[in-house]
Amino acid sequence: MGLANIIEQVRQWDSRRKLIASVLLILSFASIIMLFSWASAPDYQVLFSNLQTEDAGMIIQKLGEMKVPYKATSRGILVPADRVYELRLQLAGMGLPQGGGIGYEIFDRTGLGTTDFVQKVNYRRALQGELARTIRSLQEVADCRIHLSIPEKSIFSDSEDHPKASVLLKLRPGVRLSRTQVQGIVHLVSSSVEGLTIDNVTVVDQRGNVLTSPADEVASLSNSQIEYQRNLEKDIERRVVSILEPVVGKDKVRARASVTVDFTRKEETVEQYDPDGQVVRSEQKTVEQKLVAGTAGVPGVQSNLPKRRSRGRRTSEEGLRKKTETLNYEISKIVSHVVRPTGTLKRLSLAVLVDGRYSKDEKTGESVFQPRTEEELRQYEEIVKRAVGFSAERGDAVQVISLPFSQQEEPMAEARKGFDYQRYILPAVRYGTILVLSFLVFLFLVKPLMKQLSMKPPKRAMPMGGGQSLTQEIGAAVRPKEIERKDEIVEWAKNNPEQAAFLIKQWVEEES
Helix, strand or coil, rough: CCHHHHHHHHHCCHHHHHHHHHHHHHHHHHHHHHHHHHHHCCCCCEEECCCCCHHHHHHHHHHCCCCCCEEEEEEEEEEEEHHHHHHHHHHCCCCCCCCCCCCCCHHHCCCCCCCCHHHHHHHHHHHHHHHHHCCCCCEEEEEEEEEECCCCCCCCCCCCCCCCCEEEEEEEECCCCHHHHHHHHHHHHHHCCCCCCHHHEEEEEECCCCCCCCHHHHHHHHHHHHHHHHHHHHHHHHHHHHHHHHHCCCCCCEEEEEEEEECEEEEEEEEEEEEEEEEEEEEEEEEEEECEEEEEEECHHHHHHHCCCCCCCEEEEEEEEEEEEEEEEEEEEEEEEEEEECCEEEEEEEEECCCCCEEEECCCCCCCEEECCCCHHHHHHHHHHHHCCCCCCEEEEEEEEEECCCCCCCHHHHCCCEEEEEEEEHHHHHHHHHHHHHHHHHHHHHHHHHHCCCCCCCCCCCCCCCCCHHHHHHHHHHCCCCCCCHHHHHHHHHHHHHHHHHHHHHHHHHHC
């Protein structure tokens, strides 16, 4: 069908059909334009989220100055996806976001007429802002506010007031701070303010729970003991599960351990003496000798004659000779200093649950549970005892039983974990919607319009005379059923004068 025939066909329509065709045509073009506009619209992604009010306002102001389209939603500030990383780098170069609050950059705008009072207030605000930014960088903390109370120093006051600080933390959902992390925050704040002690720092969460407590070494040690005990129990449970799973199957073993740990700290100094192990330490001896004087002659006749003075010689001297010698002995001694380790395992209680076997009932088709045999459970118990270091002297207890496990389907959340919805689902929904709307536009707008345009013009009737030829002509051109009575023809001519005139014109041309 050529363009001329289509135009001629449209000219033959009545006003109602022309109006309907015009509306359908306009709606078709409008739908197509809207679909293409929606499809070609830029994809917006998150530029920054969880911003403070000050940071969000400054970022929106900068985006307006840079003439960048943006959307401010509950998710954060959205910008076109192809400019996300570029804008982040540009805003980072401008120092945005600042992390909420005001830091030391407040002194960049200090005027010449600033008073000393204003300077002190600005310093306190800057210090609070910098500390809040630092604490907010922790992974568990979503937001933080700090209030410092720093008293003025005065030379006219005898009493000295100490600084105080209060920290309000807004934690992320499902997150709790450990005692070590709270102590780290307290030490961070106290070390940043001159004269501030850890006893004057209070940390509160968004629910009003006080996270700090007076410094108590015993309480701190108690928390460490509890953590050590729980870690020991978990380690024992993991060892039991890892050694039995290859035998009974994956996810068919459950173990729970309970331990008693002795945290008593002992120091002993022992001295041991060995009486049989004597050794000579020193020796002292004393010897005394008395000497008597006397003479002696020459043997022979001369010396034995009477009244003859002998000429003898002195053979010895008179006196005392003394010699001292001391011998000391030492008994062997062992001195030892023993420090008993803390965290000694005193008792272990372990319960192990093992799933049985399942067989299919031929009559009902259901699974029937079959527990493990006594011999199998005894072997499992021996393996577990060796794995955990069982000691009967400590009074350890280990029990292994076989019971049916509840058959539950794994949650679909694990299967969907890590799936990027924004990357795959949203584009698929967008283009799928485009296809569906395009099909609907074609089905309800374009197809009826094409059907109207493809209708053939009314056939010319042969001069047969009478109302029968006119009835066939009118029925082929307009009516879906044959017109059988003359009154109906007259009524139709009154209601459709344009088509009646067209038929009469054709008849006149045929006669001529």
